[in-house]
Amino acid sequence: MDKQTIPEMDEGGFDPGIMETAGYSATAIKFCNEQPNRGVLSDADQVSEVAGPCGDSITVYLRIREGKVDRAKALVSGCPGAVASAMAAMELVKGKTLTEALAIEEKDIVRMLEYLPDEKQDCIQLSAKALHKAVEEYVVAGPSFKKRE
Secondary structure, eight states: OOOGOOBBBBTTBHHHHHHHHOOHHHHHHHHHHHHTTTTTOOSSSEEEEOOOOOOOOOOOEEEETTTEEEEEEEEEEEEHHHHHHHHHHHHHTTTTBBBHTTTTTTTHHHHHHOOOOOOGGHHHHHHHHHHHHHHHHHHHOOTOOOOOO
């Protein structure tokens, strides 16, 4: 199903029944609707944005302390697959060294979500790309990176 077939609910979430019918796992639905890692970090050391070919976009906020990702948040504009994938990627990266963060692969996101419909694999790729871009830009810019306003 494409993102137009899963309408947003009035309270800002996606309909879990429709998502389940579309093939999302219960874990993916939970990540999508609860969005535990959604938001902006005002004290982020790195802010990076990636847009996918389908129109979805992910902005990643990372706070790095002592060489590890201390906090990670994301803002996502897109379908349920993009939201769930980004939330899972942010969960995976917490507590990781920068090297470990770069080693997070698409399969790790899939494993955390348990299952996304096959046509949502691009969402997983976008989330991994957004995470890697943020870490790589931090490594290049270093701790003196000036946060975007």
